[in-house]
Amino acid sequence: MVCFLSSDPVTRAYEVDLVRELNRKKLGVRKVIVGPDVPADIVTAEDVVIDSPGLASVADDGRRRPRRARGPARSRSSGACTSGCAPMHLPTTE
Amino acid sequence: MATVVLDERTNDRSLVMTSSFTNMVLAGRLLAVSRDARDYRARVSTLARLAADLLLDHANSLGAIARSDYRTAVYLGSGNRYGGAREAALKMLEMTGGPGQDVPGDLLWGCATVPCARSTRRRSWSASCPAIR
Numbered sequence: 619m620v621c622f623l624s625s626d627p628v629t630r631a632y633e634v635d636l637v638r639e640l641n642r643k644k645l646g647v648r649k650v651i652v653g654p655d656v657p658a659d660i661v662t663a664e665d666v667v668i669d670s671p672g673l674a675s676v677a678d679d680g681r682r683r684p685r686r687a688r689g690p691a692r693s694r695s696s697g698a699c700t701s702g703c704a705p706m707h708l709p710t711t712e
Numbered sequence: 713m714a715t716v717v718l719d720e721r722t723n724d725r726s727l728v729m730t731s732s733f734t735n736m737v738l739a740g741r742l743l744a745v746s747r748d749a750r751d752y753r754a755r756v757s758t759l760a761r762l763a764a765d766l767l768l769d770h771a772n773s774l775g776a777i778a779r780s781d782y783r784t785a786v787y788l789g790s791g792n793r794y795g796g797a798r799e800a801a802l803k804m805l806e807m808t809g810g811p812g813q814d815v816p817g818d819l820l821w822g823c824a825t826v827p828c829a830r831s832t833r834r835r836s837w838s839a840s841c842p843a844i845r
Contacts, residue, residue, distance in 0.1 A: 619785070619786045619787075619788070620785065620786070620787045620788065620797070620800060621788045621789075622787070622788065622789035622793040622796055622797055623793075624789075624790055624791055624793060626791065629790050629791060632790075633788070633790065636788075646786065647780075647782055648777055648780065648782075650774065650777060666770065666773045666774060666777060668766060668770055670762045670765065670766060672758055672761070672762055673762055675758060676755050676758055676759060676762075
């Protein structure tokens with residue numbers, strides 16, 4: 619399982635929570651986790667972390683675009699995202 | 713109006729056309745996001761250095777994972793990393809000849825799953841992978 623973690627803090631919180639759930643349910647044999655500042659608690663002994671120091675300075679371009687993930691969602695704890703964590707321009711077709 | 717001219721070398725002759733994809737992404741970033749050529753060059757230089765470091769630092773550990781015994785690979789990414797996740801899944805599909813499956817759309821974390829048909833690795837590409845013809 620290859621997890622590309624977002625540099626956007628709101629999206630990142632959701633993704634990290636999802637990885638914790640994958641670990642809890644023992645889904646996926648091994649993970650490659652890509653992104654800066656990967657929380658240690660989501661990394662198991664078999665996993666590889668590609669943290670690429672400096673990647674955060676490049677950031678996701680998507681965060682420059684208008685999006686709805688602002689406001690009350692920021693104050694939530696991780697994992698509680700519903701409408702607050704709107705996806706950023708996901709393609710809807712092939 | 714901006715014009716981007718890709719070097720002829722980006723017309724990659726390899727099977728999976730990784731440098732072609734990479735250069736199109738970089739050109740897309742310039743057209744879609746960057747208004748400042750100097751800022752863009754700095755970002756690209758940073759990304760190129762990170763990619764080189766990745767190969768130096770992680771080639772062995774990633775190689776060990778690639779050689780381990782698995783039948784399915786899943787790639788997760790959201791936002792513009794969703795496109796990267798899909799492309800990574802396509803690379804796996806192309807290199808293994810496995811039947812790919814994409815779960816696109818409204819997921820917060822887009823998912824591209826590739827059942828890796830490792831036993832068919834040596835089959836003819838034209839027969840096993842119509843997507844790359």
